[in-house]
Amino acid sequence: MSRLQIIEADAAEGAAAETLKKAPFNIFKGMANNPTVMEGLMSLSAAISKSDALSPVESEAVMLRVSERNGCGYCLAAHSAIAGNHGVDAATALAYRRGDAESTREQALLDFVDAVIEKKGWVEDAELEAFKSAGFDDAAVVEVVAAIAWMTFTNTFNHVNHTVLDFPVVPETASV
Numbered sequence: 001m002s003r004l005q006i007i008e009a010d011a012a013e014g015a016a017a018e019t020l021k022k023a024p025f026n027i028f029k030g031m032a033n034n035p036t037v038m039e040g041l042m043s044l045s046a047a048i049s050k051s052d053a054l055s056p057v058e059s060e061a062v063m064l065r066v067s068e069r070n071g072c073g074y075c076l077a078a079h080s081a082i083a084g085n086h087g088v089d090a091a092t093a094l095a096y097r098r099g100d101a102e103s104t105r106e107q108a109l110l111d112f113v114d115a116v117i118e119k120k121g122w123v124e125d126a127e128l129e130a131f132k133s134a135g136f137d138d139a140a141v142v143e144v145v146a147a148i149a150w151m152t153f154t155n156t157f158n159h160v161n162h163t164v165l166d167f168p169v170v171p172e173t174a175s176v
Contacts (some may be wrong), residue, residue, distance in 0.1 A: 004161050007032035014153060015039040027074060027154060030161045041153060043074055048146050053139035056086045061096040062147040065113050072155035077167035080133035108134030109144070116148055 006029045009020035016035035019028050019042055031038040049061065060083035066073035080093045088096075099114060101107040112131040115123045131141070157163070 002026065002030055002161050002164055004030045004033055005047055006030065006172075013112075015042065018168050025078070026080070026164050026166045027158060027161075030163055031157065041150070045148060048143060048150060051139070051143045051146075053137065053143040057083065057088055058106065059143070060086060060088060060093075060108060060146060061101065061109060062113050062144055063151050064093055064096040065099060065110050066117065066148050066151035067117060067155055068099075069114075070118055070155035070159075072151075072158050073170075074158040074163045074165055074167075075151060077165055080170045081167050090170075092171065105134045105136075111141075112136075113148065116145065121145070135149050155157070 006026070007016065007020070009024060012020050012032045012035065013068075014035045016028075016032040016038045019038065020032060028038070029150065031041065054062070060079055063079040064076065064083065067079060076097065080090070083093050083096075083158055084090075095101060096106075096110065099110050101110055108131050112123070112127065115127040128141070
């Protein structure tokens with residue numbers, strides 16, 4: 001059971017009401033307790049979605065890897081479903097969660113995500129160069145950091161809130 005009050009779209013204020021009309025998911029029903037913060041977070045999410053530095057599949061790979069590392073079952077379920085909408089099958093989504101990819105480019109992406117998280121951004125020159133050598137540019141670096149920030153917030157929020165799952169359950173998180 002969620003620890004925070006659940007706000008339905010008809011009781012929400014401002015941008016939170018609009019978000020809940022389009023995406024009436026439990027995570028957003030909890031976030032709607034602070035419409036101002038929710039609006040900022042949704043703006044970040046929209047910016048990540050509009051950016052083309054990463055493909056939609058690459059973006060979801062980042063979100064799945066971060067959520068796995070943070071042990072957020074809610075976000076793993078949500079982003080597995082979203083990745084599925086982009087053609088990612090369950091086995092591939094699970095591989096992304098585990099930090100594994102079939103292509104060199106995607107592996108460089110997941111390795112970079114791990115380095116950023118493990119080193120709190122203090123990545124080595126060689127790690128940044130490996131990411132860029134795989135075909136990513138500075139815009140992709142910014143997008144990866146933004147996606148990590150977004151997922152860290154949502155993962156942490158769901159842990160505090162005990163957000164009730166409203167997506168299909170996915171396999172348990174790995175020990176990372």
